Amino acid sequence: MTFYSIGDVAERCGINPVTLRAWQRRYGLLKPQRSEGGHRQFDEDDILRIQEIKRWIESGVPVGKVKALLDKGKIPVAGDWVALQEEMMSTLRQVSPARLRTRLALLGREHPVDALIDHVYQPVRERLSLDLNTARVMLSLLDGALIEQAVLHLGEVRRKAGKDALLIGWGIDDRTSLWLEAWRLSHTGWRVDVLAEPLEELHPEFFPGQQIIVWTGKPLSSDQAQRLEHWRRQGYAVAIHAPALSA
Structure with a gap:
């Protein structure tokens, strides 16, 4: 065996x-x-x-x-992620940071972070972003709590053995997604530092000797792909993080 x-x-x-x-x-x-x-x-x-x-x-x-x-001996069937999304919406309508933190902590104990990001957090964020009025307040509350949870987890992981990397957003507008992807990466053995301000122009020469992981939130443009290949030929350690794409 x-x-x-x-x-x-x-x-x-x-x-x-x-x-x-x-x-x-x-x-x-x-x-x-x-x-x-x-x-x-x-x-x-x-x-x-x-x-x-x-x-x-x-x-x-x-x-x-x-x-x-x-x-x-039951067989898995499609779960009701919509129900969890509605529970999150209900919590957000209370506009209570303490209750929201409690809810996020409970979800974190029951589900893997990958699934939560893809099936709960991002769908709820997208839903709230469509409303230009009161939902924006709830979106801001949720984003703050999610970033707080991500930062806490990154700090915990950094105290353990692992691989060090600097995560940089490249040509993105959604800063919260950047922190969510840092959170996701930290569950795969990376000790992640985050460059909080996304960049329009990436300069790997500013970070000599560091492993750089880039998050674009979408497939690379032809120009980005060419630049990435150029940097790699120059010997810079630059990788693309694309869990929902073909990494």
Whole structure:
């Protein structure tokens, strides 16, 4: 029988090792074997279970409810992300920063940040941006709380071992999305610093020796792609972060 380390499984399944440990310790979803040295060892059955857990969570089921569904042998169906969006809207209508922080913390414990950004936070932000009147107040409240949550998490991750990177927005207007993507990156092993002001012109020579990750929010233009290739030929470490695109 072939066994895999937690790092191998994390890379194969696209899940942070910290998340896998939480699924085991906090929620009892996994029971890996241990090597003689005490390290976790996963087999193919474990990997299949991890993939099933991932499907449940991506469908909108809180992680705390997944074990019961797995034990019953149920099949994942499309989750009701709309319901979570409506709950977020209801919280925002109360215009209470404290209640909003509590709501965000609860969602963060129940769902992976990738899913929350793509299926709750960004859809709600887009919905609020269409209203030029009172919804703008709620959007501002939500953006502030999301940036606060992102900054807190970035600080926690920075105290741990990991890869350092500077995230720069290139030709974007939505600063909150930049912080959300920093939050997303921090769950993949990066210790992220953020250049808070997006740039129209990127100058990698200003950051010698640093790993630069660029967020554009859309596919690269032909000019941007040419510049990126030019910088790479010059030896600058510049990567594109595009989770919703083809990275």
